[in-house]
Amino acid sequence: MSLRKPWRELDRSLVSQVPDRYALYELGDAAGTTIGFGIGALPDELREVLAYGEGTEFHYTTDAADVGDPAQIRWELANNKPHAEQLLAEQLDD
Template sequence: MPLPKRWRTLNRPTVGSAPEQYGVYELGEDGEVLEVGWGVLRDELKDALAYGSGDEVRWETCQTKAEARELAAEHRERAGL
């Protein structure tokens, strides 16, 4: 099950609008999930933008590091990654 958010273009303005908070993110291309990750969202998305891991992103914030890690594991499993 994908994150219940709309895809956004992975670019500098999108990365700049990402919160400096733990969360889960999906990177994709043409609406298909390529990668699921977790961490401090703005930092993670800066890396994704720099290293070209897809052209779309969506994310969900979490309250704790542990919550982000667990949610990412669930989404990876559901996405078959």
């Protein structure tokens, strides 16, 4: 399952534009194919993704060989870390 949000281009300028809150985020390749989901403080996770290609609590939902590099992102804000974990569990169960 995917988040019902529009994709946003993954680039460094986005880090300063996102809210400093916990979130569930979804990474996609340039074609819009979902790579996987992660949770965490959104600006920190974006920095990790831009530096290393994935965040600290990232879960691949497809074989990394079948998709391109992370190029797009979308997210759902959470109230706190447990809420973000709940949102992630719901996505991984679908």
